[in-house]
Amino acid sequence: xxxxxxxxxxxxxxxxxxxxxxxxxxxxxxxxxxxxxxxxxxxxxxxxxxxxxxxxxxxxxxxxxxxxxxxxxxxxxxxxxxxxxxxxxxxxxxxxxxxxxxxxxxxxxxxx
Amino acid sequence: xxxxxxxxxxxxxxxxxxxxxxxxxxxxxxxxxxxxxxxxxxxxxxxxxxxxxxxxxxxxxxxxxxxxxxxxxxxxxxxxxxxxxxxxxxxxxxxxxxxxxxxxxxxxxxxx
Numbered sequence: 001x002x003x004x005x006x007x008x009x010x011x012x013x014x015x016x017x018x019x020x021x022x023x024x025x026x027x028x029x030x031x032x033x034x035x036x037x038x039x040x041x042x043x044x045x046x047x048x049x050x051x052x053x054x055x056x057x058x059x060x061x062x063x064x065x066x067x068x069x070x071x072x073x074x075x076x077x078x079x080x081x082x083x084x085x086x087x088x089x090x091x092x093x094x095x096x097x098x099x100x101x102x103x104x105x106x107x108x109x110x111x112x
Numbered sequence: 113x114x115x116x117x118x119x120x121x122x123x124x125x126x127x128x129x130x131x132x133x134x135x136x137x138x139x140x141x142x143x144x145x146x147x148x149x150x151x152x153x154x155x156x157x158x159x160x161x162x163x164x165x166x167x168x169x170x171x172x173x174x175x176x177x178x179x180x181x182x183x184x185x186x187x188x189x190x191x192x193x194x195x196x197x198x199x200x201x202x203x204x205x206x207x208x209x210x211x212x213x214x215x216x217x218x219x220x221x222x223x224x
Binding site for chain 1: 148204215
């Protein structure tokens, strides 16, 4: 079946603009995770959704970052007033159970 | 707090030679451990996982890893590598919400 998909694959934006990154998880997977991969920080956990429960936002680096998951499926990660340090690859993963995650190809964000 | 240390940032090796990629973790609770592989410009793919049971875990592409609780290690091994194994390898431990806590990664370079 189809894997995790993310769009866009690449996004270039100007500093100060808002961006939205989309993740389509594998159908039926109840858990969804966002991670960020950057040269300086490696792979960092951002946020976690499990079913209809309130998300775990403990990894979000600032209040400019937010995410939502509509209908327990598609998720959107929003970064407001982007900064150059936000440049990274944003990875989404979904999981049928909490200990095996399937990753999407990522969105490469470049803030100029 | 949980953490993962990958002791080697880069490992060069000749084709058909054996390889070991080292991983140590820190956790005060029972752990789930994972190895992921990332090929250039691609997302993360699960190689293998340890949840419980046998401490020797076999994964895809001929890789295996051994969980050693006393040494808090989960080293990845392959007896004979191929050029196609050239990639970055990430060791991870599962956090309290099922989120993954990653090491900094090890770049495996297989030379002919």
